[in-house]
Amino acid sequence: MYRFIARYHLEMSKLRHLQVKFWKISFYLPSENLESTSDLENLDTCSTLLISLDQVENIIGKIPNVRDLKIRLSKAEESSGYCNMSPLQSLESLEVSSLPPNNVEFSFPPTLKELVLEGLRLSWSKIQLIGELPNLEVLKLLYQSFMGERWDLTDGGFIKLRFLSLVSLDIVEWTDTSCDDPSTCLQKLLFTKVFELKTVRSCLEHIYNLEEIMVKQWTNAVKSLVKKIEEEQKCCGNENLKIIIID
Template sequence: MESPSSLPFGLHVRSLLYDFSFVSSVKLISCSYKVLRVFDFKKRSTIWDLVIGYENLVHLRYLAIPFICQPLDLERFHKLEFLVVDNGDEVEIPEILLNMVSLRHMEFKGGAYFGESSCQLATNRKSFQINILQSISVLSIHDEMDEKILRCLPNLQRLKSKLKTSLNHSFDFLNQLESLNLFFYSTNLIGLPLNLKKLRLQFGDVSRKQMEIIGRLPYLEVLKLESVVFEGEQWNTSEGEFPQLKYLKLVRVFIAEWNASSDNFPRLQLIVLNFCRNLKMIPSSLGDIPTLQKIQVYRCGQTINESAKKIEEEQKEMGNEELEVIISE
């Protein structure tokens, strides 16, 4: 084990990853790393309370920390661009984060929510200085006030969120959003941003209308549906839907019938089916998609396995040797 004196030391250290095998090393921070750009301290530990002089790290661009057990003067980190908090329980997002002009990405691994003070700020959009925030994870959305705060973040590109409301909810006002990862339970999702390229829905019921909304997204390239219940356990795609979709993944979805044609997914390259034991068959016409390169099936049952093999055989008979079908249990 190295002694504290053998650790990196000096004014030119730019990046520092701590695992804290010993406590005494934390005292080096205040006097040794004032030009530090990257500080990764995300192992959850009460040792964070012993860190001395973190407020002097005013040049930080990236900060990864455990759950904050003491007040953290975030205003001093005016150059901070990335904030990662390895919290165990859901925490309130400090109001100051909505006024940090350099902050681009914030991630709360255990989840986070907007507090009352942030809601008050949202009533006056001019009070938000932030205008370059690009990603938030994992954000709990409870009511219309949370939506009002999101409307103050027009440049948001990536959002991972849990919808904890039974009210109708739309994200169509997030015009720059390209990636949405959503735990939506039984929420009535009524709108999505047209610029969306990646969509992941988990643990919810989807109606036929909602699938039509998703299918009409003009730039959607990646769609992942996990532990999702289809209305009537049926998915009927229509002509013109999913014009740019390249990657489709279904995991533990409750669907028995899937009716689709090659016209519905004209650019699809990869289909992944995991644990889809209710599904009776893969639409054979999907094999006719000229861009399709691979079908992966994992623990979906004998009928799906046979369906995938049949598609592969039919394509080989037509001279298509490029399609790869992988089946595993």
């Protein structure tokens, strides 16, 4: 059914919104004869599109001006594991999942304001590329989006990030190389099921704009980390930081 719908819509050049809203259901565009179908140049929002890794370039070429996109990746037998989203120069919101998880490499357009990742099994060394996105305001890292125990945050990244969510990750240490510039834009921070977390970046204790930290399904170690941040924030004059701890 979803194959038929996709084929039909490919001929609707004025289509602006294409969404499948049922939970964990996606649609896909037929790869055969794709080059002979019309581009959806007016398409603004699209979700959730199932894409084989070996067809990424061909598929996104059909939706060149999409602004809000949700995709689910499937791995082809001869796929390189590389997903280049850079050609989408109007893209502002992107959600990418790969379930079951696969090792995938990425390139993103500089226009991105919101990014949600799940199941990509990226190394934490790759997050620097995300930090270089000049307009990124919202980042949600979900289950197995990144693998490894240590995230070393380098200077100069995430210059506009306002909201960060870490969910179901095996991270133990989240550190920064220096605290020379604590004037980051970060306002809200969410920890969910980060049971192994033992260390957080020291700059969190001094970020001027921090408004809220929410913790869901926590350990005592995570709770202690958050309380320490709260105490240090108060010492720096921030009496309005809201701490929300949910069992």
